[in-house]
Amino acid sequence: MSQQGFxxxxxxxxxxxxxxGRDSPAAVLVPELAGQLVCDESSLRWxxxxxxxxVHRRPRAVLRPGGVADVxxxxxxxxxxxxxxxxxxxxxxxxGQAQTNGGIVIDMAKLNLVSDVRADRVTAQAGARWSDVLDATLAAGRTPAVLTDYLGTSVGGxxxxxxxxxxxxxxGxxxxxxxxxxxxxGTGRLVTCSLRQNRRLFDATRAxxxxxxxIVSATLRVIPAASRVRRYRLQYRDLTTFLAAQHHLINHGKxxxxxxxxxxxxxxxxxxxxxxxLYxxxxxTPVDATRIDGQDYGxxxxxxxxxxxxxxxxxxxPGEAALRDSGEWSYPHAWLTVVLPSAATASLVGEILARLTAAELGQSGLVLLYPIRTDRLHTLLTRSPDSKLAWLFALLRTASVDNPADVAAMIEAxxxxxDRAVACGGVTYPINSVPMSAADWRIHFGPRWRQLQAAKEEFDPHGILTPGYGIGTHSAPHCPKPIG
Ligand SMILES: Cc1cc2nc3c(=O)[nH]c(=O)nc-3n(C[C@H](O)[C@H](O)[C@H](O)COP(=O)(O)OP(=O)(O)OC[C@H]3O[C@@H](n4cnc5c(N)ncnc54)[C@H](O)[C@@H]3O)c2cc1C
Structure with missing residues (x-):
């Protein structure tokens, strides 16, 4: 039993x-569902x-949908x-980006079908993990062009x-x-959208x-998959050579x-x-493989x-399995990812690394730094620096499980x-353990803010969707207050 005994x-x-109860005079009845709306303690805690x-925001109920109609x-x-x-x-x-205080969380993992694998596309329900998508496409000799490092994330996520x-x-x-x-x-309407159909919704939904x-399902372009990979793991002693080598490799183009x-x-x-x-x-054999040896790249x-x-x-x-075994996979994580303009990257990253200690990164902490060509980013709401070459820079911090002050300090850091990154022309990659106000989001979206705001008013007139970011784009009375 749970809230009010239900x-x-x-x-x-x-x-x-x-x-x-059903007979209460002011009651709005829960619709008939193929799945279940639940509010038992373990579901709410989950x-x-x-x-x-x-961050822990407790919803009032969790929907385990039996189909798209339930959503x-x-x-x-x-x-x-x-x-x-x-x-x-x-x-x-x-x-807390997928949480809501006192609202309803929809467990999208229940909608995880991957279907219709063709030579150039695949359709996946939003709760499918990228590993599910890859399994289905590899069976047909295809792959999504971009995979996240970790394949346990969902398509919708x-x-x-x-x-x-x-x-x-x-x-991109x-x-x-x-x-x-x-x-x-946000009104419960199921709409198909693409570049040719319902474009405003398509632009407002991607990123x-x-x-x-x-998102309940997505049709994604796929490309022919290679079966083998020649992997080069090259080590560097200093940031400058490391950045130059990556720059050289992407210019190499192979x-x-x-x-x-x-x-x-x-x-x-x-x-x-x-x-x-090289795939x-x-x-x-991999193009140029014999000519690429470590010496060429310093x-x-x-x-x-x-x-x-x-x-x-x-x-x-294997890394995930080891972290699960040691328990660190479920330690608190305070992650930050920003995308930096090329001109500022060496000095800013150098400055941050000079101050950062291993303890501030945490036991299994890691830093990522890799190049992105911004001319490959075509999605309206993707923000990137005003620079042809940009660098994704991530501080993946793991906090101690014993000391709650640890994760709080990491979030503050x-x-x-x-703020340093934004001051240098960088942008946030919006998955961070960083408190963001509505004003921060307005700055983040910059020239796209008005479009997002207009789309929010059009497609989510009650202001009920995804409060976890605290974006506050909406001016309607129902708008839940940004939650800090
Ligand atoms: C180990 C690990 C590795 C990662 N590696 C990468 C990486 O290589 N590249 C990268 O870009 N990111 C990476 N991430 C970040 C990750 O991609 C994002 O945090 C992503 O949002 C998580 O997806 P999820 O399915 O777990 O989403 P959730 O945490 O469940 O949700 C994320 C957000 O998306 C919203 N959302 C979820 N489903 C839908 C839907 N169907 N429709 C609309 N909104 C939805 C949620 O409400 C929430 O706001 C990594 C994260 C982890 C923990």
Missing amino acids: SWPVAFDPVTRTWV AAEDFGHA AAIVEFAGKTGLSVAARGSGHSTY TLSVGGAGGTSHQH FQVDSVEELSVVT GLGQCGI FDFVQGQIFPAAPGVWQYLLEAA YMPPG TIADEIDDISYRDFAHRMA NRVVH
């Missing part, structure tokens, strides 16, 4: 803001958690009752923020490969932080994948690891191996780095 609420009273373990029906019900709604994909947000990976220097973000979306708007609709990582090697000493990959299909050490494309795509799996 495990399966049947009606809501918008005045007293409680679940009530929905108030995420990968960050730093539409519950959003319509929420509009009538003023309950906020947040879609939850696989819950890898780190700062990354399309609502962007979706960056080591092939983004060539193919995952949102740039979307052909068509099915979206439930739209769930403000204007809940590398399919380029990504840099930075680890603490000793107090005050950083180790720089460049991972570059190929035997009996062919490395201090290198390692080259050949693995299957599937194993390469799942390269985080993230804010400082975030």
